[in-house]
Amino acid sequence: xxxxxxxxxxxxxxxxxxxxxxxxxxxxxxxxxxxxxxxxxxxxxxxxxxxxxxxxxxxxxxxxxxxxxxxxxxxxxxxxxxxxxxxxxxxxxxxxxxxxxxxxxxxxxxxxxxxxxxxxxxxxxxxxxxxxxxxxxxxxxxxxxxxxxxxxxxxxxxxxxxxxxxxxxxxxxxxxxxxxxxxxxxxxxxxxxxxxxxxxxxxxxxxxxxxxxxxxxxxxxxxxxxxxxxxxxxxxxxxxxxxxxxxxxxxxxxxxxxxxxxxxxxxxxxxxxxxxxxxxxxxxxxxxxxxxxxxxxxxxxxxxxxxxxxxxxxxxxxxxxxxxxxxxxxxxxxxxxxxxxxxxxxxxxxxxxxxx
Amino acid sequence: xxxxxxxxxxxxxxxxxxxxxxxxxxxxxxxxxxxxxxxxxxxxxxxxxxxxxxxxxxxxxxxxxxxxxxxxxxxxxxxxxxxxxxxxxxxxxxxxxxxxxxxxxxxxxxxxxxxxxxxxxxxxxxxxxxxxxxxxxxxxxxxxxxxxxxxxxxxxxxxxxxxxxxxxxxxxxxxxxxxxxxxxxxxxxxxxxxxxxxxxxxxxxxxxxxxxxxxxxxxxxxxxxxxxxxxxxxxxxxxxxxxxxxxxxxxxxxxxxxxxxxxxxxxxxxxxxxxxxxxxxxxxxxxxxxxxxxxxxxxxxxxxxxxxxxxxxxxxxxxxxxxxxxxxxxxxxxxxxxxxxxxxxxxxxxxxxxxx
Numbered sequence: 001x002x003x004x005x006x007x008x009x010x011x012x013x014x015x016x017x018x019x020x021x022x023x024x025x026x027x028x029x030x031x032x033x034x035x036x037x038x039x040x041x042x043x044x045x046x047x048x049x050x051x052x053x054x055x056x057x058x059x060x061x062x063x064x065x066x067x068x069x070x071x072x073x074x075x076x077x078x079x080x081x082x083x084x085x086x087x088x089x090x091x092x093x094x095x096x097x098x099x100x101x102x103x104x105x106x107x108x109x110x111x112x113x114x115x116x117x118x119x120x121x122x123x124x125x126x127x128x129x130x131x132x133x134x135x136x137x138x139x140x141x142x143x144x145x146x147x148x149x150x151x152x153x154x155x156x157x158x159x160x161x162x163x164x165x166x167x168x169x170x171x172x173x174x175x176x177x178x179x180x181x182x183x184x185x186x187x188x189x190x191x192x193x194x195x196x197x198x199x200x201x202x203x204x205x206x207x208x209x210x211x212x213x214x215x216x217x218x219x220x221x222x223x224x225x226x227x228x229x230x231x232x233x234x235x236x237x238x239x240x241x242x243x244x245x246x247x248x249x250x251x252x253x254x255x256x257x258x259x260x261x262x263x264x265x266x267x268x269x270x271x272x273x274x275x276x277x278x279x280x281x282x283x284x285x286x287x288x289x290x291x292x293x294x295x296x297x298x299x300x301x302x303x304x305x306x307x308x309x310x311x312x313x314x315x316x317x318x319x320x321x322x323x324x325x326x327x328x329x330x331x332x333x334x335x336x337x338x339x340x341x342x343x344x345x346x347x348x349x350x351x352x353x354x355x356x
Numbered sequence: 357x358x359x360x361x362x363x364x365x366x367x368x369x370x371x372x373x374x375x376x377x378x379x380x381x382x383x384x385x386x387x388x389x390x391x392x393x394x395x396x397x398x399x400x401x402x403x404x405x406x407x408x409x410x411x412x413x414x415x416x417x418x419x420x421x422x423x424x425x426x427x428x429x430x431x432x433x434x435x436x437x438x439x440x441x442x443x444x445x446x447x448x449x450x451x452x453x454x455x456x457x458x459x460x461x462x463x464x465x466x467x468x469x470x471x472x473x474x475x476x477x478x479x480x481x482x483x484x485x486x487x488x489x490x491x492x493x494x495x496x497x498x499x500x501x502x503x504x505x506x507x508x509x510x511x512x513x514x515x516x517x518x519x520x521x522x523x524x525x526x527x528x529x530x531x532x533x534x535x536x537x538x539x540x541x542x543x544x545x546x547x548x549x550x551x552x553x554x555x556x557x558x559x560x561x562x563x564x565x566x567x568x569x570x571x572x573x574x575x576x577x578x579x580x581x582x583x584x585x586x587x588x589x590x591x592x593x594x595x596x597x598x599x600x601x602x603x604x605x606x607x608x609x610x611x612x613x614x615x616x617x618x619x620x621x622x623x624x625x626x627x628x629x630x631x632x633x634x635x636x637x638x639x640x641x642x643x644x645x646x647x648x649x650x651x652x653x654x655x656x657x658x659x660x661x662x663x664x665x666x667x668x669x670x671x672x673x674x675x676x677x678x679x680x681x682x683x684x685x686x687x688x689x690x691x692x693x694x695x696x697x698x699x700x701x702x703x704x705x706x707x708x709x710x711x712x
Binding site: 001002003005007008009010011012013018019021022023025026031032033034036037038039040042072073074075076077079080104107108111189191196197198199215217218219220232233234235236237238239242317318 | 357358359361363364365366367368369374375377378379381382387388389390392393394395396398428429430431432433435436460463464467545547552553554555571573574575576588589590591592593594595598673674
């Protein structure tokens with residue numbers, strides 16, 4: 001039976017990418033060596049790293065005054081590292097709190113300076129994106145999380161502010177077109193639309209670095225990683241290689257504008273069912289609904305287990321909601337096909353027919 | 357032609373492990389999902405993490421008052437993180453400097469306290485392991501690097517000191533039996549004998565944590581990773597899975613005592629040729645020679661290129677020496693077979709016959 005993988009991350013990746021990656025784990029391009037057995041300084045792996053960086057630049061139209069890095073530690077390390085590199089000693093920054101990940105980012109940044117939580121949707125269990133707030137002219141930057149995997153909300157436009165923007169895009173980068181020039185720093189754990197867990201993408205405007213007055217440990221210093229082209233130490237080779245393959249797949253398919261249309265079509269299909277099927281209710285404010293991670297509940301929570309089993313019987317994997325929201329979460333990353341969404345919608349329709 | 361992979365790291369891994377890993381990248385245990393597409397919270401991946409930790413405990417006889425962690429960032433991140441977690445505010449620590457990696461560890465630790473470089477072999481291009489030095493009773497710990505990949509030296513016994521020991525074992529952990537109880541903290545990048553790059557092993561004595569008086573960022577705090585069982589954030593799933601497979605291979609083969617004998621036999625074979633072949637000369641002090649990374653030069657450096665080509669013609673990959681030493685380095689990690697060492701020795705013998 002075909003498995004429809006709705007996992008929130010690590011998550012579905014293209015089947016063709018998995019097949020190529022598997023082949024390279026045994027014998028990379030007929031070298032007789034595995035991609036994971038090669039020196040990261042070999043001409044083969046250096047070419048992989050260069051191509052991965054070039055694909056990020058091409059797919060997201062990254063301007064030349066920005067650097068593209070592949071690091072380790074995930075967004076969780078970036079919560080601290082971004083502030084360490086951008087927040088001056090005695091400086092301040094503004095943060096929008098839209099859920100678990102923003103809260104963690106705020107916690108780590110507070111170790112380094114004055115953090116002003118300018119807006120929060122905590123009052124309604126993070127079910128919406130705050131829109132009215134003022135950002136002081138004094139702050140070094142405004143930080144926000146573009147898409148909130150747990151609560152199923154997503155920024156649909158840029159925050160209205162003159163402040164420089166720092167952004168955690170872990171769960172929606174590469175899912176749609178973005179304007180990189182609007183940001184000083186973008187970071188993202190790879191394990192949604194970029195590739196396997198273990199790599200972290202950073203896109204940083206070069207001229208914002210080096211102004212904090214802090215002494216920064218080498219591994220936490222963007223400038224050192226820039227100078228060493230993401231090879232200050234051994235990089236997570238397999239994750240970067242497979243990210244490169246995934247970006248090649250995305251490019252062949254038509255890039256971020258094409259995938260944006262496909263992702264919208266998937267989200268429309270599912271949200272329409274959530275809105276019209278009387279058994280279900282979406283949990284996020286309609287204007288702020290995530291294209292990546294629709295969250296929904298059964299009006300009658302006592303039916304949760306039977307709906308979950310009905311979906312499992314149809315080959316659907318990973319739709320149990322996060323404990324903070326309950327119900328269900330259907331993460332629909334780039335590699336999930338419209339056909340898989342149709343399977344879920346059909347299960348919902350059938351559930352209404354038999355249980356409604 | 358069979359490739360004999362002498363790469364210094366990332367490096368050779370067992371062929372059977374590469375085959376199993378490749379299979380799991382396409383379809384993990386018949387789940388219909390790739391190992392890299394699964395949630396790290398899935399019962400399947402949690403079982404992988406638990407087994408990887410259990411294998412470290414079993415293979416190295418890790419006592420119950422020690423914790424085993426799989427983190428990210430490599431030894432380079434541990435240079436800073438180890439000091440951040442073990443060096444109290446206003447405290448001091450002793451470091452032995454045996455080359456590039458020790459020097460980097462010292463540099464990062466100096467950001468956090470008084471670092472006493474109690475011994476160094478820099479005077480002779482790090483070609484030996486210092487043996488006479490005094491460690492103050494005041495230091496929180498003594499740090500050293502067990503094996504020096506670049507310079508081809510290795511500690512053959514524990515430093516003579518009462519100080520607590522902190523150790524970078526990146527390049528010889530799992531290559532021989534060790535007594536974990538002698539150390540407060542052991543760390544190692546995975547990409548030699550543990551598995552693919554991207555994971556970092558930490559073995560830490562629990563009761564030495566929490567006494568620094570420092571506020572530690574979450575991702576750099578061993579206590580948080582212990583509490584979350586290496587799942588504070590998304591772990592590098594593929595690297596940990598493949599490390600688990602590699603440790604299973606090692607266990608089946610007879611564990612660290614068996615591999616220690618095999619590694620010794622490989623080193624003896626190569627060093628004997630280096631010592632008896634008049635064209636070649638070892639660069640490390642004989643008593644301190646590394647079992648993992650023999651380094652050697654041609655007496656006549658003008659023959660370097662032709663020897664390199666002769667070795668490549670025999671299927672030998674990755675023996676060009678590091679620029680800090682020149683000549684050649686034959687890294688002989690666990691998965692390299694004696695047969696591959698014989699091929700290299702035969703090339704050396706033949707080179708003497710034709711060029712000697």
